[in-house]
Amino acid sequence: xxxxxxxxxxxxxxxxIYALIALGYTMVYGVLxxxxxxxxxxxxxxxxxxxxxxxxxxxxxxxxxxxxxALALAMVVCAILGVVIEKLAYKPLRNRSTLTVLITxxxxxxLIQNVSQNPTIGFGPNPRAYPELFxxxxxxxxxxxxxxxxxxxxxxxxVLLAVLHWIVHRTRTGTAMRALSFNATAAxxxxxxxxxxxxxxxxxxxxxxxxGGVLYATLYPSIDPLMGTLPGLKAFVAAVLGGxxxxxxxxxxxxxxxxxxxxxxxxxxxxxxxxIAFAILIAILLFRPAGLLxxxxxxxx
Amino acid sequence: xxxxxxxxxSRRSFLTLAACSAVLAGCRxxxxxxxxxxxxxxxxxxxxxxxxxxxxxxDMGATxxxxxxxxxxxxxxxxxxxxxxxxxxxxxxxxxxxxKLLSRDQVVAVIGDGNSxxxxxxxxxxxxxGVPMVxxxxxxxxxxEIGDCIxxxxxxxxxxxxxxxxxxxxxxxLSKVGLLVDASAPYSLGLASVFRERFAAEGGxxxxxxxxxxxxxxxxxQLTALKSAGIEAVFAPSYxxxxxxxxxxxxxxxxxxxxxxxxxxxxxxxxxxxxxxAEGSYFPVHFSPENTDPLVAGxxxxxxxxxxxxxxxxxxLAFDTLQLIADALRRAGSAEPPAIRAALASTREFQxxxxxxxxxxxxxxxxxxxxxxxxxxxxRFLRVVDPGDPGRASS
Numbered sequence: 001x002x003x004x005x006x007x008x009x010x011x012x013x014x015x016x017i018y019a020l021i022a023l024g025y026t027m028v029y030g031v032l033x034x035x036x037x038x039x040x041x042x043x044x045x046x047x048x049x050x051x052x053x054x055x056x057x058x059x060x061x062x063x064x065x066x067x068x069x070a071l072a073l074a075m076v077v078c079a080i081l082g083v084v085i086e087k088l089a090y091k092p093l094r095n096r097s098t099l100t101v102l103i104t105x106x107x108x109x110x111l112i113q114n115v116s117q118n119p120t121i122g123f124g125p126n127p128r129a130y131p132e133l134f135x136x137x138x139x140x141x142x143x144x145x146x147x148x149x150x151x152x153x154x155x156x157x158x159v160l161l162a163v164l165h166w167i168v169h170r171t172r173t174g175t176a177m178r179a180l181s182f183n184a185t186a187a188x189x190x191x192x193x194x195x196x197x198x199x200x201x202x203x204x205x206x207x208x209x210x211x212g213g214v215l216y217a218t219l220y221p222s223i224d225p226l227m228g229t230l231p232g233l234k235a236f237v238a239a240v241l242g243g244x245x246x247x248x249x250x251x252x253x254x255x256x257x258x259x260x261x262x263x264x265x266x267x268x269x270x271x272x273x274x275x276i277a278f279a280i281l282i283a284i285l286l287f288r289p290a291g292l293l294x295x296x297x298x299x300x301x
Numbered sequence: 302x303x304x305x306x307x308x309x310x311s312r313r314s315f316l317t318l319a320a321c322s323a324v325l326a327g328c329r330x331x332x333x334x335x336x337x338x339x340x341x342x343x344x345x346x347x348x349x350x351x352x353x354x355x356x357x358x359x360d361m362g363a364t365x366x367x368x369x370x371x372x373x374x375x376x377x378x379x380x381x382x383x384x385x386x387x388x389x390x391x392x393x394x395x396x397x398x399x400x401k402l403l404s405r406d407q408v409v410a411v412i413g414d415g416n417s418x419x420x421x422x423x424x425x426x427x428x429x430x431g432v433p434m435v436x437x438x439x440x441x442x443x444x445x446e447i448g449d450c451i452x453x454x455x456x457x458x459x460x461x462x463x464x465x466x467x468x469x470x471x472x473x474x475l476s477k478v479g480l481l482v483d484a485s486a487p488y489s490l491g492l493a494s495v496f497r498e499r500f501a502a503e504g505g506x507x508x509x510x511x512x513x514x515x516x517x518x519x520x521x522x523q524l525t526a527l528k529s530a531g532i533e534a535v536f537a538p539s540y541x542x543x544x545x546x547x548x549x550x551x552x553x554x555x556x557x558x559x560x561x562x563x564x565x566x567x568x569x570x571x572x573x574x575x576x577x578x579a580e581g582s583y584f585p586v587h588f589s590p591e592n593t594d595p596l597v598a599g600x601x602x603x604x605x606x607x608x609x610x611x612x613x614x615x616x617x618l619a620f621d622t623l624q625l626i627a628d629a630l631r632r633a634g635s636a637e638p639p640a641i642r643a644a645l646a647s648t649r650e651f652q653x654x655x656x657x658x659x660x661x662x663x664x665x666x667x668x669x670x671x672x673x674x675x676x677x678x679x680x681r682f683l684r685v686v687d688p689g690d691p692g693r694a695s696s
Contacts, residue, residue, distance in 0.1 A: 138552075266522040271484045
């Protein structure tokens with residue numbers, strides 16, 4: 001029983017990070033109907049911003065203040081980056097086919113990865129140790145061992161999800177986002193500035209990815225320019241699993257993928273972990289093509 | 302409009318490129334002329350990527366030996382030259398790198414990667430070409446089983462596994478150990494199977510085995526399962542980039558028993574990632590910098606002066622590898638690969654930094670192992686274990 005609860009805890013803290021990344025995929029899909037593959041690289045850059053706050057700006061390590069400042073800075077930098085990527089790479093292609101934008105997204109992703117791997121203008125290809133942003137301690141609850149880092153990850157995720165929910169459902173910009181995802185033409189007819197809302201969506205999604213990057217590196221303290229690929233892929237699966245374009249779906253999908261991975265890893269089947277995660281995706285798509293919480297829309301031709 | 306501009310421009314840049322490559326080709330031919338005098342060796346390794354530390358420390362050790370051999374007048378009246386190829390720690394790249402070394406650079410001997418998997422990939426190519434390959438630190442037995450052209454200057458996994466099993470049983474008095482194995486690395490699998498067998502033979506039990514794959518960063522699930530199985534210690538044969546994260550997460554989960562590793566853990570990066578959580582971990586290495594032998598002290602001193610940091614075990618092994626090849630060249634009296642191969646195979650009592658090296662019939666060096674423990678954030682020398690009898694401490 002203790003083992004079960006410990007694994008749930010491990011799974012939830014991993015799943016929380018997947019959820020943060022998945023939200024970015026799903027929001028961009030909601031407004032633009034394409035998968036922003038550069039999202040996983042924004043996640044990576046977020047982790048590096050957190051690293052730079054300690055190594056370059058000399059913020060204190062092992063303190064909640066310093067950790068939260070690093071988190072905030074990573075979110076701001078990633079939000080700006082997200083907007084820049086959108087303006088430079090995707091906006092000129094606004095009225096092209098989705099496939100064109102999709103391939104551009106893959107190009108942007110490769111560009112960021114390769115620039116980051118360059119030792120002179122980027123970070124270099126070698127993994128580096130991540131500083132301890134938050135004070136790391138273990139708390140024993142019965143047989144359970146909870147690290148303060150896991151609590152930080154869960155707390156930050158819950159707060160960010162609450163803020164996101166508030167923005168999307170209680171603010172004018174959020175309402176405009178929902179209107180845009182419902183019908184872009186109608187939205188612009190009622191006076192919504194679509195370009196501005198799209199930029200805002202990218203900023204929001206990228207900020208969440210940046211936070212995810214810092215949190216991921218806090219739990220797994222070794223970062224490199226290709227660290228985003230696998231978590232990005234898992235988060236993409238999570239977004240599809242929950243129903244792409246659906247925000248609660250992305251969060252639910254992230255948690256599910258994190259839990260499934262952890263439970264499979266803790267058994268003899270550990271080497272089939274990714275295979276099982278993807279098999280679940282295939283099964284969901286076969287029986288519920290719109291994902292767990294998504295509504296199937298009939299495309300009118 | 303745009304297109305008509307880009308046409309001539311791209312043609313011009315193509316011409317520039319062609320001119321450049323013509324110049325470069327000219328340089329290469331000239332290089333070839335002087336190369337007829339220099340004896341050319343090849344080195345392939347993980348100079349970048351997740352095991353870059355391993356490759357770079359290998360390269361530094363070999364480079365130091367190369368410079369010293371050349372400063373002393375070279376070999377057979379000729380300079381030694383070393384061509385480096387990077388496999389970026391990626392599967393498939395070593396074969397490409399070695400093909401290039403063999404066909405384009407025409408090297409007469411190859412210094413292999415420190416990783417067994419990548420040596421297994423490149424070894425058959427060297428064997429087919431009849432060019433000897435010496436790996437500084439590939440410990441998997443299969444590496445030298447490829448054929449009579451493949452050598453190593455380090456101990457093997459069965460030896461290393463036996464040493465750790467005996468150490469766990471006799472020095473740490475452990476009876477229940479859990480294994481955490483990298484299922485994608487022959488190195489890790491080989492060590493785990495030997496450890497399991499020998500630890501049982503010594504009267505201990507391997508209670509549980511958990512697996513992960515190469516680039517994994519999350520080990521919490523496996524470690525939780527191990528901890529619940531009631532283990533006293535974890536044996537996690539792996540490389541330092543996994544090792545550091547394993548140490549950190551094991552302590553995060555509140556496990557405070559000994560953590561046992563393998564020679565792949567020996568890198569400063571292990572301590573950087575694991576920080577304080579590395580305390581109480583043990584692993585075998587090929588060479589101890591705390592050894593007071595003047596030969597070792599001289600090497601440490603020269604290495605520090607040349608590269609500004611202390612060497613790791615793999616640097617010492619790579620240094621010995623290149624010196625061993627130079628010695629084989631001298632004894633062969635020729636720079637032809639078959640002659641070098643024969644001389645390498647007949648190496649007896651070659652005095653290296655990492656001990657006296659004699660090649661056995663399986664082309665493996667017979668040498669003692671050193672057990673390292675982490676104390677106060679540093680690697681500390683614990684004891685030397687002799688290969689003849691993996692249990693008897695000789696220090």
